[in-house]
Amino acid sequence: MMTSKEVRLADYLQESRVLCDIAAGSKDEALDQLVGALHRELDGFDRAKALMAVRERERQAPTVLAAGLALPHARLSDLSQPALALATSRAGVDFEAVGEEPVHVIVLILTPKDDPGAYLRLMASLSKTLAEPHMIKRLTVATSAREAYGVLTEGPEKVEVRLNAASVMNSNPVTLDESDTLATAIQALCANRIMDIPIVDSDGDLRGVIAIEDLLGQSLPRHLLWMEDLSPIENFEPFAELLRKDSETKVADFMRDKYIAITPDVPAIQLAKIFLMEGTRQIQVTEGNRFLGVVDLDSFSSQIFWA
């Protein structure tokens, strides 16, 4: 797994592939325009197939990386080298991501199938470049393709890419406060279809994690698990008491204060090892006690294997 390399964005993105303030009523229309822009410039890949691959990837999980930013992507077998296209939209395009506002900056990444590291390098490079202060806003208000291109490439010519926790983490995950109730936690777990939620205090420090197993563990304590067969226990409503008191029980009573936390500079290869060896689904990223984000196994593996 590649962990460090220098990437020059200008090698993959030309001004002619920047679409300024596109008129797109849906994400499919936006993706169609971006694929079209690349297809006009590059030979050797099938436009319809490329569009289908990008849409399919987007259908599986929206690629909204941060507020206002999406990085749709696909790996194509008939592409010889990586390519980027950028679109901006002042009105915004709905990418159908739960809890996200419309997207104003879309960067399409197409990479050759036989170069799986290319996507990761470009992704990490774009993440670093687009994370600059006000970058999304400046791109959104750009009045021409030249201006938008200039904004994107005004930084250092080469961006040193380190594929580490900072580049693959979700810096805006669902979190709860210690004083939140169990009812809020259950709502957050179920509505977002997630299994782990970090608990963060008002100072932004990580206090613990609540996982779906913690709720199960409260209902099925260890001494019940000693029995080989629990089927003779009838009329047992394991969640009855939990749910009866859910609006007054605090998540602090349930959360686990033992979790795996790493600093943002931990390389991706170490993350892979932690996922494999510790059998965890979520790794917390912290700086001291300060909570920065999470790396979830599913999104991590999507980025590694399914880009």
Added chain:
Amino acid sequence: MHGEDNGGAMTTKQLMRRMLLLLAISVGVGVAGSLFAGFTEKQVVASSVFLAIILGTLFFWTFRLSIAFLGLTVLIFTRSLDIEHFVASAELPVILFLVGMMIVVGSLRDLGFFTWVVQALISIPRMTGRKFIAATSIASALLACAVDEVTSIIFIATLIFQVCNRLKLNPTPYIIICVLCTNIGSAGTMMGNPVGIFIGTKAGLTFGDFFRWAFPIMLVALGSCVAVTLFWFRKELDLFDQRLKERVERRLSLVPKVVVPYKRGLAVLLFTLAFIASHHALEEALHLGKNSILLVAPLACAGAIMIFKRDRARHYVEREVDWWTLLFFMLLFAIAGTLEHTGVTKVIADGFVGACGDKPGILIPAVMATTAIGSAFVDNVIFVAAFSPVITALGETMPAMPLWWALLFGACFGGNITLIGSTANIVALGMLEKQSHVGVGFIQWLKIGALSAFVAMLIAWGMLTLMAPHMPA
């Protein structure tokens, strides 16, 4: 008993240093025995190897079995022990008794017996912190009598962790209370501790003897231990009460209460206990050797269980039986037998009589104190295995039964003195560290551990002195 030593994490240099120290001390003591006590060549080898085993458990607890294997090899090579004596001294019946009990315990867990006990403890009406901890510690002691101390503390500690987790309390004081009481309880029957069945076999004591002489002393000592520890940890118990009250006011229980089907598990336990308890009557009625039924009763029960739970039979034998420990015990008994075979224990017994005289009034506390102090730092099974031939030798000139009880109580109650004094201590503190990341300091334990052991041994000494004249010769 032994240090919590992660042998796997030891560097080769550390290993070699400890190994050299072990060899130097054990050989040095053997040579000193030759120079000052007139040990023969075989006595020197036997005492050196036995000391190496003791030091091996202190220095290399995690691979003590390796030391035992090597020690046995040395004894065979030096002709201090032959295969015939090895087999005779390995106490196979005791090992099989323990195998049978471990299988029975495994089935009791499967059948929900321990779950039922835990449910019963958390369902105490009008519960308070003191009531809960007193009931739990007494239950732990009695459970140790019925099964064994390690099994008992594993289940009881799990309950304590659950309750303390709900109440957001540091479980350390409550775990210490329960462990101290468990060690006391382990002296009540011959199933409570491996030293119980070993002493029973060596001394020819029956289940009835234990119930008549040891159990009442254990009960009084247990009462003292509960009182002393509850007083010692009174502030922590006040906090327990306060947290419990707050939770009850919020109408939240400690753990979900369920009706556990316990009857089959209870029946298995009662049948096993009844079988063991009736061994003497059956042996007399059937003209069988003394304790022959006692030693096979758990095996018979285990056999029946394995037929009824055919799908779990292999699991019981492979996973529920602690083969590592039992193999160590077997070699340990054989090596301790060499001490007797070569006459080392006779020399020690003579020295003991020379120092303490042959008056039971002095020998009872002397044996108890020596065993307690030894068991506080060395595996009590090792100490009892080494000391039992001394009691046998002493018994040639005086009534041996009070001395056997003194040996039992010294070994079991002495386990309370230090945090490495018994396997139950090690297991419980290991669980505590794993669950709560809390460590207990040596001195922190020593203060309450030594106090509770001292009070319990005073009681045992007094009661044994009163009971000794009524014991059979």
